[in-house]
Amino acid sequence: MxxxxxxxxxxxxxxxxxxxxxxxxxxxxxxxxxxxxxxxxxxxxxxxxxxxxxxxxxxxxxxxxxxxxxxxxxxxxxxxxxxxxxxxxxxxxxxxxxxxxxxxxxxxxxxxxxxxxxxxxxxxxxxxxxxxxxTRLTTAPDTGRRAQTLRAREALALLGDREREVAVAVGRGRTNAEIAAELYMGVPTVKAHVSHILTKLGLSNRVQIALTVHDAGEA
Known part of the structure; x- marks a missing residue:
């Protein structure tokens, strides 16, 4: 339940x-x-x-x-x-x-x-x-948006190649099953990658991963 x-x-x-x-x-x-x-x-x-x-x-x-x-x-x-x-x-x-x-x-x-x-x-x-x-992300002031983009790209740079691929897929709104099919990996592996991404970036959930990916201009 x-x-x-x-x-x-x-x-x-x-x-x-x-x-x-x-x-x-x-x-x-x-x-x-x-x-x-x-x-x-x-x-x-x-x-x-x-x-x-x-x-x-x-x-x-x-x-x-x-x-x-x-x-x-x-x-x-x-x-x-x-x-x-x-x-x-x-x-x-x-x-x-x-x-x-x-x-x-x-x-x-x-x-x-x-x-x-x-x-x-x-x-x-x-x-x-x-x-x-x-709309909010794309209409932020240039100076603020540049700093936001830089921070997001620095965060994504902490990830391994496969973790980054999973993060970008999360940013595009893909489910675990869809990510598994796109990247040719099992759903448990996708879940493990998402968990590692959250830990490495100090985030709470997938929405925050998506925000970081969008800020970095990767989605």
Whole structure:
């Protein structure tokens, strides 16, 4: 079972998410939080595999709650939820370690599929969020973008040849199975490479690998 914690200040949203996730036989909603300030204690109590986190909450928002969770030794995966297609926190949330970002009006079946993908170690981004991310990366001021590109290229230079190939494939949005087929290696080998990349670059998840690859201009 994939154990899920819902964090949203709107009880109707939480009820809707619980209803749609409850229809899946491999997903269990173990707890609900009405604010980010409640998340840490609920994670301690219920040990969820994944947190569906509203990005805007009244006392502690989803961004701060995500940062606090990511500082823990074995944090759950985090998928951010928002009603805004152009939320100002998108890039910051992903850089903080969120494994995905979905709009609340995403179709129920897609949200269920996203939970399964993140639980399996794959990132998820809605198309609107992906476009916003690309726009932000490509419209950054020249000086800032050059420094960002240099840092990203220096990071990728730390990787071995096969690790770099896997990182670039992750940056292009490929799943482990797709990377295995493209690079003629087994899925366990791909997973091992991804783990090594995360360790070498000091990153939290595949989304951050993808951001580094994009910053380096490799995707």
């Amino acid at each position: 994939i154990r899920v914690l819902l964090a949203d200040d709107d009880p109707l949203v939480r009820s809707g998410l619980r209803l749609m996730l409850g229809g899946a036989d491999d997903i269990e909603v173990v707890a609900e939080a009405a604010d980010g300030s409640e998340v840490a204690a609920l994670v301690d109590t219920y040990a969820p595999d994944l947190v569906l986190m509203d990005i805007r909450m009244p006392t502690v928002d989803g961004l701060e709650a995500t940062q606090l969770l990511r500082e823990r030794p074995s944090p759950p995966a985090i998928v951010m939820l928002t009603t805004f297609q152009t939320d100002e926190y998108v890039l910051r949330a992903l850089q903080s370690g969120a494994a995905g970002f979905l709009l609340k009006h995403t179709a129920p079946g897609e949200i269920v599929a996203a939970v399964r993908r993140v639980a399996a170690g794959e990132p998820v981004l809605s198309p609107a969020v992906t476009q916003q991310l690309i």
